[in-house]
Amino acid sequence: MYTLAYVTYQDIRSIQTFQEQIVIAIKAPEETKLEIxxxxxxxxxxxxxxxxxxxxVYLCEVEKERSGAKTYEDMDTVTSESEP
Structure with missing residues (x-):
């Protein structure tokens, strides 16, 4: 049985460690390989x-200020094709 979970943009940006950092979230199937x-x-x-x-792949933009009110920019999404 699988347990489902999700994280919102606001959840990520509320973590102090991620303040003023570039945050990239990746949603991928099991057995996906990640190499850096x-x-x-x-x-x-x-x-x-x-x-x-x-x-x-989601790029979580940094919080921006506009006219004294804080707003959140939309997350950019990149989707790739899987190999056969």
Missing amino acids: PVPKDDHIEVHVKSTKGPID
Whole structure:
């Protein structure tokens, strides 16, 4: 039996450790492989590979202030095709 869980954008941004950090959330099927090679110069690469289905990647934008009121930018989503 599977237990379902979810996390909202506000949940992620309310964690003090993630303040002023770039946060990327990945939703992927079981047995998905994640590889992060040694960083080079001023960038980091992340390789995610699945043979069981699509992978969704969410970029959680930093909270922005507008006219004195705080608002949350929409999360960007990137979906990839899984390999056969």
